[in-house]
Amino acid sequence: MRKRHTFSKRLARTALNLEDFETLVRRRLPRSVFGYVEGGADDGDAVTHNRNALRAIRMIPNVLGDVSQRTQQTTLFGQTFSAPFIVAPMGASSIVGYDADNAMAHAARRANIPFTLSANSITPIEEMAKTYPGAWFAAYQSPDHQNIQDMCLRVADAGLSLYMLTVDVPVASNRENNVRTGYTMPFQLSQRLCLDVLRHPRWALGTMLRTMRHRGIPRISNVDPNSRPSIFSKEIGAVTGHAAFSWRHAEHIRKHWKGPFVLKGILSPRDARLAREIGADGIVVSNHGGRQLDSAVSPVEVLEAIRDESGFMTVLADSGFRRGTDILKGMALGADGILIGRPFLYAATFGGQNAVAYAISRLKRELDIDMALLGVNTPQEANISHLLRYLTA
Template sequence: MKRRLYRGKDFKRAQNIADLREIARKRLPNFCFEYVDGGAEDEITLRRNRSVFEDMAFRPRTLVDVARRDQTVELFGRAMAAPFMIGPTGFSGLLARDGDLALARAAAAAGVPYVLSNASTMRLEEVVERAGGRVWMQLYLYRTREYAARLVERAEKTGVEALVVTTDSAIFGNREWDRRNYAKPLRLDVRNSLDVLRHPRWMADVLLPRGMPRFANLGDLLPPGQDSVRGAALAIAKELDPSLSWADIRWLRSLWPRRLIVKGVLSVQDAVLAADHGVDGIVLTNHGGRQLDGAISAMEILPEVAATVGHRLTVLVDGGFRRGADIVKAIALGAHAVLLGRATNYGLAAGGYPGVVHAIDILKTEIDRVLGLLGCPSVTQIDSHCIDWSRTNAAVMPAAAEALLRPNAA
């Protein structure tokens, strides 16, 4: 009998994130799944984000007591129940009703932070009030800086723990596969319009009774009545600011009194600049392969960045994480934690809030198993000696591990 992934619709039967992806693909209209799953141009970066993990091999130890295993880590002085969090993904309400809230609630239940997207379909204040847990807020610095200032003020009043400013989208990536679904900008072609009708369960959940979700945190930026997908897209295209620079980070630092994280770093030089500008952390990322096609994976630069600035600021990483083993490899190379994007979105699309919980449980279970098989009872004991990777400079990896273990690093 030929091997194949689970092909049913019951997300509870998903054995891994790949199963959840397949369930999500069937439940969502094609244009929605393409929005979540696709990347820029030839999707070289998208594939690289996954293939990089195949080049890394574990070096397990044996005859180690692993009867008790602990994946708790500390981030910004507070414990996290696992070495990952849910990162910002825009327009989550397109995947399931109140998608942002479902993601936030699942993160809170799992004991990990949640980063609400700037392009969310629920207001920041509502998510914080109804979800509980540790909520962070993503911010794009548009041309209208007054919008950023107002959002910072809202985040502070709401009790948001950290602000995550995304810096790698001052120019939109070329997402050709996504655009092919439309006859005109954000107007579905006939084929995709008919495909929507083939997904009544999605229509009942997402479109009824309120219609297409709207952007709830962009109100101060958009013209009146333009918070629809089409209206917001046209307005945001004019608001992108290619002149964005480190001076803007300095300005934002002057406004925001809590943890400030720069998301969009993919070089050692920029990591050093981030530390010099007083931020508290960085996210190494290529934007999930959705911006510059042909860029390196964040994992490839992680060891050198961790060795250089890991003692000065918190180093986070995202891009291509589908297995608990992937997360353990990132910790081994010097990351303090991992941000999840598509992995939890697949769970959301497959089963709403319970689907996200299932995705998180899958990853936690995998991490627990990897720790036991590695002969490492605690994730805090994971270091570069657990990994064999020919692409990484042998002199850099021990330095990355040492940076990770310094108590003031996180």
């Protein structure tokens, strides 16, 4: 109990917001591993632009509106959650922080917010279903029809509730940052990587060796219905979607998946319309956190137009959201909920489930304050009249 109390006090002093967790783990992680999480494609312009686009939106508060009955309760796909934000899918999380997927999922379940498991994960779908029954799943799907049917069956049999198809990765992006820092997939034990690991004994012992004791050689568990290639296997290469995947294949998933079906990686109103026409239940307006097309627009620049084309679909958004004000901006532009990734992974890496729970609580507290100051009692009350936009570079 004393140790947990000391840990909580340390967090309260050093992690005042989500961004602080990046600072806390930067020196703990090998340069290659941290670079994999933090980096984007090409020059990293899209990563920076995501934050700048959000900062360029200013807020116009309303006063004297009685904000004493504030609630963050949000309904998504027929289920009520305690806040409008979601733990986003992040590949290789448990290589970054020990058992990070389960740590984030446990904290999300306790806080009653959604958690999304990435296909590019070493935590199997079946294990996640025990940690968080009804968790969401984000797929990198083969266009093979039998593979689609088998994958839908596997996810359904495990008990995950939502199938999120990643649509913005037909090929691997140009990750020059990974080359510079020495990160490769499959893992290659080069002299450079070994020296990097040796300089970070806490990660080497607390994450790498501990994971291997617990799981053996880590395996990418969820990209395929049957295959589980190890992280050292040449089979995996860079985990991506498939260049041949088309709207026809997405329709095939819709046919075989009976639960909520969501397309993640939409940035154009045209694609939102097509998603609606094939019967998708929702979309995620996303540029993959700046990790795919480096000159892609930020979601907040296109959310309003996409909302107009979305019809009955649930509209979610991600990429660069960090603050309570960011969440309100996204929802004012038409989002029903916001996915947040890197900060929760950094929290899991720093202190496991307890640190993630703390990060969730800090963001909920921040959002509650921002709602009051904006003059709304629910995040859903935020609307375009609360915003003023400036041009961003």
